[in-house]
Amino acid sequence: MRKKLLFIYNPHAGKGTMKNKLSDVIETFMKADYEVTVYATQREEEATEIVLEHAGDYDRVVCSGGDGTLHEVTQGLMELPAEKRPVCGYIPAGTVNDFARGLKLPMRVKLAARVSAKDKIKPLDIGRMNGRCFTYVCAFGAFTSVSYETPQAFKNLLGKTAYLLQGMAQLGSIKAYHVKIQADQETIEDDFIFGMVSNAKSIGGFSFFKNRNVSLNDGLFEGVFIRKPKTPMELQAVLNSFVKLEPNEQILGFHAKNFIIASEEEIPFTLDGENGGSYRRTEIQCCHRAIDYVWG
Numbered sequence: 482m483r484k485k486l487l488f489i490y491n492p493h494a495g496k497g498t499m500k501n502k503l504s505d506v507i508e509t510f511m512k513a514d515y516e517v518t519v520y521a522t523q524r525e526e527e528a529t530e531i532v533l534e535h536a537g538d539y540d541r542v543v544c545s546g547g548d549g550t551l552h553e554v555t556q557g558l559m560e561l562p563a564e565k566r567p568v569c570g571y572i573p574a575g576t577v578n579d580f581a582r583g584l585k586l587p588m589r590v591k592l593a594a595r596v597s598a599k600d601k602i603k604p605l606d607i608g609r610m611n612g613r614c615f616t617y618v619c620a621f622g623a624f625t626s627v628s629y630e631t632p633q634a635f636k637n638l639l640g641k642t643a644y645l646l647q648g649m650a651q652l653g654s655i656k657a658y659h660v661k662i663q664a665d666q667e668t669i670e671d672d673f674i675f676g677m678v679s680n681a682k683s684i685g686g687f688s689f690f691k692n693r694n695v696s697l698n699d700g701l702f703e704g705v706f707i708r709k710p711k712t713p714m715e716l717q718a719v720l721n722s723f724v725k726l727e728p729n730e731q732i733l734g735f736h737a738k739n740f741i742i743a744s745e746e747e748i749p750f751t752l753d754g755e756n757g758g759s760y761r762r763t764e765i766q767c768c769h770r771a772i773d774y775v776w777g
Contacts, residue, residue, distance in 0.1 A: 486515035486598075487539040487567075489531055489554060491522050491546030495574045499545050502590040506545070506572065509591065513598035515541070522550070532557025537565040543597045545572035545590075548580055552616055552753035558772050559607060559614040570597025570775040580617050580753075583682040583697060585777035597775050604770030606680050606698050611763055615752040619765055620677035621742070622707070623655045657709035660744045664704055664737035672709040678702045678740050678765050700769040704735040740765040 488510065490499050499506070503519075510517045518539075520531050528544065532554055536542050544554040551571055558566050572593040573581035587593045608615040661670040680702050682695060695703060708731040715731065742748070742763040750757035 483514055483516045484540040485538065486510050486517050487531075487536055487542045488517055488519045489522065489528050489542065489544045489550070490519075490572075491528075491550040491574070494546035494550060498590060499572075499574050502594075505591055506594040509594040510543070510598055515598065522546075522553075526553060528553035529557040529560075533560055536567055537561055539567050541568045541570060543570035543572065543594075545574050547574065548578065548616070548753050549755045551580055552614075552755055555607060555616045555753075555772065556614045559609070559768070563771070566772060568602055568773045568775060572597055579681055583617065584774060587777060593777075596777050599775065601776050602773050603776050604698055605772055605774050606700060606702070607768045607771040608678065608680060608702065609766045609768055610750065610752060610757065611760060613752060613757065614768075615757075617681035617753060618677055618679040619750060619752055619757065619763075620675070620679075621748045621750045622658065622673060622675035658744055658746070658748050660742055660748070662704075662706060662733075663739075663741040663743075664735040665739055667735065667737075669706075669733065673706050674709050675707040676705070676742065678704045680767070698770050700767055701736045701738055702740070702765070702767050704733075704737060704740055706733045706735075707731060708733070738767045 488506070490503075492500055507517050507519065518535070520528075522528050522531070528546075528550055532542065536557060542554060542558070544550055554569065558569060571581060571584070571586060572590055573586060573588060574590065578588065581588070581593075586596060605616075608617075608619055610619045655674050657672040657674050659670075659672050660676070661668065662673075662676070680697055682697075710731060740763075742765070744761055747759040747761055748763070749759045750763065
């Protein structure tokens, strides 16, 4: 009996290249002895709905799009009972593709399709933030809204440069939040301009932990929090460290399973580069090895 594969793709992601590669992708799956069902998403959160309605009847789900599409598929998978979650493959077709880089997936569609049909599978930790899930990053503060506020056409034209230009435009409006951060048993309270909890080798196309061993399924997330700079020189040092993560007394780093971020004012968050809502208290948990992904 042939295996069943559910293929979900965003026709607008990246430069829309999947439209011209679709027949090749389906043929690749069929050669791997899969019976293929295809859905093209037309609106936000539709991928989550498709997964919830159909994925439990399939042996494998493969999605193609940017990190936002993967985020929606992950949300759907996490809402299914653990015993009904199929293996998940990913064909990156977005602008930066942080998650794909962490899994060493090819950036070319045909090659990524071949990989996603194979059986090199590993379980991956998934984050849960106030009931919502994320694949690789939950963040607040400076520049975190760039990914979802940058127009899609701008991303398609300029790629990663679009994010950098949009981020530069926000330099004059950096806001600090007074928060209390609890990372497992450690607690710190201060003013911060940026904070993230991640499970990734890179964020925004940049490697934050170049000299550290970051595992994607060790049951721990990496937290990075940047204190509010008090002088222009400190601000420049923070911005440089934001790219390179060089040692700096204003940058705090933690490895922890659980994080609590509390403030007296609502703080806007992003989840996998998408709008994650605003909260005064944010609880983040690591769901250890929750979903099986195909790795490169």
